[in-house]
Amino acid sequence: MLIVISPAKSLDFETTKTIEQESSVQFKNEVQELIIQLKELSHQDIAKLMGVSDALAKLNYERFQKFTMSYTDKNSKTALLAFQGDVYQGMEANEFSEAEFSYAQDHLRILSGLYGILRPLDSMQAYRLEMGTKFQNTVGKNLYEFWGDKITVNVNKELKKTKSEYLVNLASNEYFKSIKKKDIKLPIITPQFKDQKNGEYKMISFFAKKARGAMTAYLIKNKVKSMDDLIKFEWDGYSYNQELSTDLEPVFTR
Numbered sequence: 001m002l003i004v005i006s007p008a009k010s011l012d013f014e015t016t017k018t019i020e021q022e023s024s025v026q027f028k029n030e031v032q033e034l035i036i037q038l039k040e041l042s043h044q045d046i047a048k049l050m051g052v053s054d055a056l057a058k059l060n061y062e063r064f065q066k067f068t069m070s071y072t073d074k075n076s077k078t079a080l081l082a083f084q085g086d087v088y089q090g091m092e093a094n095e096f097s098e099a100e101f102s103y104a105q106d107h108l109r110i111l112s113g114l115y116g117i118l119r120p121l122d123s124m125q126a127y128r129l130e131m132g133t134k135f136q137n138t139v140g141k142n143l144y145e146f147w148g149d150k151i152t153v154n155v156n157k158e159l160k161k162t163k164s165e166y167l168v169n170l171a172s173n174e175y176f177k178s179i180k181k182k183d184i185k186l187p188i189i190t191p192q193f194k195d196q197k198n199g200e201y202k203m204i205s206f207f208a209k210k211a212r213g214a215m216t217a218y219l220i221k222n223k224v225k226s227m228d229d230l231i232k233f234e235w236d237g238y239s240y241n242q243e244l245s246t247d248l249e250p251v252f253t254r
Helices: 028-038 043-050 054-066 086-091 098-107 143-147 150-161 205-221
Strands: 002-005 108-112 116-118 167-170 192-197 200-202 251-253
Touching: 002 150, 002 205, 028 143, 043 054, 086 205, 098 108, 098 205, 108 150, 116 150, 167 205, 192 205
Parallel strands: 002 108, 002 167, 192 251
Antiparallel strands: 108 116, 192 200
């Protein structure tokens, strides 16, 4: 299986890196092209573009201005350890063994507005650029148009390389839209996580994000290849609900 997840807004570039083996980003030219354009924005432009506070706009203005195509120990960090949002808290990648990081490098991809696709061991610099941002660029009116078919082509290549039978979508809708589903050559499995509330099962974003991270860790640690093993996932009260599930949307409830 090949797994795709979203990045996170929360980053940790303060903690010392714990992984010596690192890889380089795959879309260097595209990253540079975006950065050149992003450096032209004022912090007021960024505030309007991203809908963030003045303080966050200034932070991201400084990040873009400092961004360089030379990655060093001081300005970059392993991607899987740099992101610190709910998905990553559920995943607890800092506890992965060397073998688990190696497996993740082959079977996990992080979709990114700036980087297109990040592998777990790719060195990345601090940034914020959500895939849904309507950033007018040299290619089109938003990032979906900028990335075009490139992410989809990359995913198909990785599916073939890993001899996967499924693409497991644990990303948000905003990020998964960067992949053209009709062009993916294998079944796409999209697990759902729902909590019982007032007699109904509903998706609660905060809990669902953590569960996506926990499932990602489960798939990596157990080197899961089949749907039979995927639906054995249990975590923090979540378990497979056959009645609510379909072949391509297994539902886990609690």
